[in-house]
Amino acid sequence: MTTTHSTTSASSAGPAMPLIFERSVPGSRATDLPPLDVPAGAIPAGLAAAEPPALPEVGQLDLVRHYSHLAARNFSVDANFYPLGSCTMKYNPKINEAAAAMPAFTGLHPLQDDADAQGALKVLHDTRLWLAEIAGLDEVSLQPCAGAHGEYAALKVIRAYFNDPQGGNQPQRRTVLAPETAHGTNPASCTMCGANVAKVPCVNGMVDLEALRGMVNNETAALMITNPNTAGLFDSTITEIARILHDAGALLYLDGANMNAIVGVSRPGDFGVDIMHYNTHKTFSTPHGCGGPGAGPIAVRKFLAPYLPVPQVERRGEPGKHSYFLDQDRPKSIGKVRSFHGQFGVLLRCWTYIAACGPEGLRNMSQHAVLNANYLAARLSGRFEMPYFDHRQGRFCAHEFVTVPRTLLARGVTLVDIAKRLIDYGIHPPTMHWPVHDCLMVEPTETEGKATLDRFIEVMNKIADEIEREPALLKEAPQEAPVGRLDEVAAARTPVLTAALRR
Amino acid sequence: MGAASPTDRRYLASHEWHKPEGGLVTVGVSQFAVDELTDITFLDIKKKVGSTVKAGESFGEIESVKATSELYSGVAGEVAAVNEAAIKNPAVINQDPYGQGWLIKLKPADASQIEKLLSGADYDKGHS
Numbered sequence: 001m002t003t004t005h006s007t008t009s010a011s012s013a014g015p016a017m018p019l020i021f022e023r024s025v026p027g028s029r030a031t032d033l034p035p036l037d038v039p040a041g042a043i044p045a046g047l048a049a050a051e052p053p054a055l056p057e058v059g060q061l062d063l064v065r066h067y068s069h070l071a072a073r074n075f076s077v078d079a080n081f082y083p084l085g086s087c088t089m090k091y092n093p094k095i096n097e098a099a100a101a102m103p104a105f106t107g108l109h110p111l112q113d114d115a116d117a118q119g120a121l122k123v124l125h126d127t128r129l130w131l132a133e134i135a136g137l138d139e140v141s142l143q144p145c146a147g148a149h150g151e152y153a154a155l156k157v158i159r160a161y162f163n164d165p166q167g168g169n170q171p172q173r174r175t176v177l178a179p180e181t182a183h184g185t186n187p188a189s190c191t192m193c194g195a196n197v198a199k200v201p202c203v204n205g206m207v208d209l210e211a212l213r214g215m216v217n218n219e220t221a222a223l224m225i226t227n228p229n230t231a232g233l234f235d236s237t238i239t240e241i242a243r244i245l246h247d248a249g250a251l252l253y254l255d256g257a258n259m260n261a262i263v264g265v266s267r268p269g270d271f272g273v274d275i276m277h278y279n280t281h282k283t284f285s286t287p288h289g290c291g292g293p294g295a296g297p298i299a300v301r302k303f304l305a306p307y308l309p310v311p312q313v314e315r316r317g318e319p320g321k322h323s324y325f326l327d328q329d330r331p332k333s334i335g336k337v338r339s340f341h342g343q344f345g346v347l348l349r350c351w352t353y354i355a356a357c358g359p360e361g362l363r364n365m366s367q368h369a370v371l372n373a374n375y376l377a378a379r380l381s382g383r384f385e386m387p388y389f390d391h392r393q394g395r396f397c398a399h400e401f402v403t404v405p406r407t408l409l410a411r412g413v414t415l416v417d418i419a420k421r422l423i424d425y426g427i428h429p430p431t432m433h434w435p436v437h438d439c440l441m442v443e444p445t446e447t448e449g450k451a452t453l454d455r456f457i458e459v460m461n462k463i464a465d466e467i468e469r470e471p472a473l474l475k476e477a478p479q480e481a482p483v484g485r486l487d488e489v490a491a492a493r494t495p496v497l498t499a500a501l502r503r
Numbered sequence: 504m505g506a507a508s509p510t511d512r513r514y515l516a517s518h519e520w521h522k523p524e525g526g527l528v529t530v531g532v533s534q535f536a537v538d539e540l541t542d543i544t545f546l547d548i549k550k551k552v553g554s555t556v557k558a559g560e561s562f563g564e565i566e567s568v569k570a571t572s573e574l575y576s577g578v579a580g581e582v583a584a585v586n587e588a589a590i591k592n593p594a595v596i597n598q599d600p601y602g603q604g605w606l607i608k609l610k611p612a613d614a615s616q617i618e619k620l621l622s623g624a625d626y627d628k629g630h631s
Contacts, residue, residue: 184571432569433569433570434570437539488542488568489544489568490546491540492542492545492566492568493544493545493593493594
């Protein structure tokens with residue numbers, strides 16, 4: 001079996017809280033529509049519903065209260081520490097929102113003439129160049145709208161390259177390798193692209209080089225690797241891994257999920273990566289929006305650039321008299337992977353963050369992310385076993401670390417018990433059971449100050465005390481959340497996912 | 504760790520067991536796998552009865568409150584039966600992984616292929 005991880009959600013709407021449909025009072029309205037000032041268009045026959053949908057009818061105050069209550073139950077980085085490993089739940093500075101709310105941007109239409117959208121195109125062009133520079137690669141496409149979407153687009157680019165004379169007419173290169181600790185999206189993206197996936201074993205959290213040598217051949221398209229990897233370690237054999245791939249005529253793909261550890265410190269292009277994706281919500285403080293909109297830009301070496309999605313934002317003319325335009329003329333392109341030019345509102349926040357931090361600020365960001373994780377790991381390692389971390393032996397982590405608290409679990413508590421108890425202390429549980437069984441994966445990010453980190457250490461030690469003295473406390477957690485312990489098994493086995501939409 | 508795995512069947516390191524029974528091979532997941540997964544909530548068998556499975560190929564997915572895992576067959580063959588009762592009520596895999604909680608039955612392409620899989624003792628060594 002190959003396994004993907006699960007996370008425990010810190011909050012959910014309680015049974016006492018009615019759905020917006022249950023608040024409906026027939027005849028109530030939250031808004032007044034202005035009079036129609038354009039000719040009323042007739043809905044073509046066959047497209048109109050027989051009767052109006054059963055939408056909730058509520059007054060404006062009831063509507064505002066409903067969503068205010070829901071928002072108050074939401075567990076967010078703005079309110080609480082959120083060390084969810086692998087997810088980089090950093091604080092999103094409000095300057096991003098100020099930029100995105102500027103009327104000059106909010107009033108734009110994606111079909112506007114290039115001449116009327118020069119500012120927006122400059123934002124896209126700058127972002128393209130900056131992300132290329134940070135990657136140490138040559139070209140960037142901003143079009144994919146999530147990390148996994150970036151993986152998909154990049155795999156399409158790789159396929160287009162190998163199918164092309166430029167890539168040696170090698171359509172048989174359809175196997176993509178992925179370490180067994182890869183993010184679940186990697187094999188999923190391969191499957192979506194029609195590639196075969198083969199798992200590369202790992203030793204002590206690192207790729208097994210001997211196994212890798214035995215697996216590459218003339219059917220290998222690429223290895224998808226995350227570095228720093230999902231065990232929280234920078235794979236120091238990465239240049240050797242790149243050499244093994246390149247000697248076999250295959251490409252090295254980087255899943256940029258853990259870029260937060262290395263921006264301005266180490267460039268993927270310098271350690272042998274040919275193609276990669278970014279998760280702007282992890283590294284560049286754009287919103288973590290469940291399902292989007294997001295941005296998952298991809299960066300490539302020059303030889304892969306002709307296959308990138310269209311359009312590409314380009315600059316022409318002498319400096320000072322230059323202008324920006326959308327280049328549609330790319331005959332080898334894989335085409336569009338998304339309408340228009342990607343998720344502009346998200347890319348604008350990414351631009352704002354990079355511009356506000358500057359090169360030194362970005363390096364500082366990654367250095368503090370790594371420092372914070374190592375501080376937590378070092379302070380917690382006495383009671384929480386760390387399979388890959390031992391600061392006394394010089395074994396440090398990157399921006400996150402994995403603990404397998406065997407001694408505490410042997411006392412009859414589960415990771416879920418620990419996770420639920422953390423909620424009582426106002427802390428979001430770390431990622432659980434991934435990349436190895438019975439582990440917690442902790443990623444504090446650089447945006448937390450020492451006081452918050454010290455409080456987390458205090459809470460973790462308090463929970464360890466409770467496990468030793470009063471484990472029943474954990475079984476009853478959470479007590480302080482809007483709802484108590486949910487029956488996850490019943491919820492998964494017999495889900496009730498829809499409300500009856502009665503009129 | 505735990506009791507020794509049954510010796511009347513063969514295993515993959517990825518925790519699937521394969522038991523020869525009257526010309527067919529029944530495939531399921533081990534007690535160790537079930538203990539690691541905890542409560543199983545969903546079983547999806549992608550392969551229909553009559554379709555073929557290659558050795559090492561995934562034939563479905565198993566989901567618990569903890570994780571989602573691919574299911575692999577260690578032997579090649581034609582799917583002869585799928586455990587509909589386990590699909591309807593995956594708790595049966597938790598209750599009886601070596602019996603009522605079986606997943607699929609295969610008509611093996613090569614009856615000797617099963618001998619190449621791990622013995623119960625060798626499988627247990629892999630995760631103790």
